Amino acid sequence: KIVSDPQLIVQGVSRFDYSQGSYLGNCWFLASVGALTFQKDIVDQVMPADQSFGKDYAGIFHFRFWRFGKWIDVVIDDRLPTVKGKLIFVHSKTSNEFWPALLEKAYAKVCGSYADMQAGCVSEALLDFTGGVHVYFKLNQTSTDLWSLMDRAVNAKALMGCSTSHGDTPGNPILPNGIVQGHAYTVTGVFKLTSQGEPVRLVRVLNPWGKGEWNGAWSDKSLLWNNVSESDQSNCLSSAIDGEFWMSMEDFIANFKDITICCLSPDFLNSSSKYSWTSTCYYSSWDVGTTAGGRPRNKETFWTNPQFRIRIEQLDEECASGQCPENILVSLMQLHENRYRSLVSNFSIGFSVYLIPPEMKEEKFPAKFFYNKHPVEATEKFTQVRLVMKLFKLEPGEYLIVPSTFNPNESAEFMLSISTKSGSHKKN
Known part of the structure; x- marks a missing residue:
């Protein structure tokens, strides 16, 4: 009904294909789309090929997004919001090209509605397009x-x-x-x-x-x-x-x-191609009364938070020389099931990293371990966001990473991602 000869893609996918609509403040999403257009393999993953308005067209389109640790399939119909026959949200500069508007609608469905896309961070959509680092x-x-x-x-x-x-x-x-x-x-x-x-x-x-x-x-x-x-x-x-x-x-x-x-691999963090990174993800939760101990200041309960051990082996040449000193990247993401993005209430989250003395072999470190002990690394502050991360350097040794919410008894699921340079080894 909008045009007589609709096409999903006209002469490839480009960052110049579209303009943001006047009625929706989702520049964070469309800025991510601009980055997406450079990588055809990722485009094909988000917007599977072999879809068109041509033969056997059934009025639906299929998209895929990485949401909170897993890939999900999203199917939408071809109805798009218009005023007087013109698209009111994102629109292509080529009048019969519709991949930007359909991609936006699929992501709006993931967020709950178009209104739920109002305001956000570029990092959110970049992660949802890639599932990367x-x-x-x-x-x-x-x-x-x-x-x-x-x-x-x-x-x-x-x-x-x-x-x-x-x-x-x-x-x-x-x-x-x-x-x-x-x-x-x-x-x-x-x-x-x-x-x-x-x-x-x-x-x-x-x-x-x-x-x-x-x-x-x-x-x-x-x-x-x-x-x-x-x-x-x-x-x-x-x-x-x-x-x-x-x-x-x-x-x-x-x-x-x-x-x-946002990249599928953290290897770009190196100043040379001699080293590689490995990544591990852990899924866990803060549960009221058992594993929701709050920030380090809560001395009686902090130790109950989930604990993760990591061992750093001998530093590589880059770290030792200071050319590219960071050898660990830690990301902490809250996992939410609420369909409506604007109704999600993030807790203030962060993580602390402690050096473990060589003689200590505990599986779960008790409260006394943390008394008068300062973390060797930590997030700068507890932040009320979906994801916090920090890139830093650890000397050889064994460490304990403790993710937590700001207050005790705040219940949520989370994903902890740990990426380390070659030569480092992880264990739970």
Whole structure:
């Protein structure tokens, strides 16, 4: 009824195919879709091939998402929200292409409704597209060489997104430099070039609105492009009004608050290809009266939380030299069954890591073990979110990881993911 010749995909899937609708604040989801379009194998997993409006069309489409530790199948019909025959949410720039609108509807079904997609974090949809390893950095609070990490992530076919801080003005005001406040973007690439004899590290960013671009240094109309080689200009420069733009790494850090990287493997965290990472997931729960002990300050009950042991063997050359010191990534995710995303109430969660003395062999460490003992690592604070993570370094030895909620007797299921560099060994 919308068009006479509907197509699921027209000339491939691209980040430039769509624009965000005017009635739904789900830029976090569409920024993740922009990242998804770069990886055909992941696209085919989320949106299985051999679907079309053609022969034997039955009015339904099939999608797959990774939700809270497992892949789920989602089937939707082809009815889409319209006003006067026009799509009101995400819409394709090609009038008869419908994969973006159908993908959005399938994800809305997973979340409970379109309204339940209002506001969120890029990391949520990136994880739901991949089931992969997720790392998150606050841009102005890390010593990591982020540009090099992002470069490795691009080569590893990772999906990346970023977001800006909310300003004092309600809504999503546009700053004079073209950046939208309180908004999610896709990171679509990095590039290093030479300008007037000096190296410049650039980041390419996409606005899911399909328009609205940065207008500062290295933007589409910046005169700085006159100072680079013709080959670099041809590789990078575009005058299209498509919402995508380049900016220096320095301007990226100054204008965005965080970056999320999601990849099927954490190997991109290495500064060389000599080392690999292994990942293990544990499913457990905090149960009232037995294993819901609350944060470490609750000295009488903290020990009752689930406990996980890990052994770190000799450090590899990268860790020992400080080139890429982190050798463990820990993620803690709350698992929810409530269909309606907006009704989910996350507890404040975190985890603490303790060094185990060599002589201690207990299967479950008692309360006295934790008295006057400070963790060697821990999440910065307990946060009321679906997932918390931390990337850090542990010296050789045996450790205890204790995930917990902020308060005792808060009941929830959770998934603890532990990724370690080769040379480390895990045991429950």
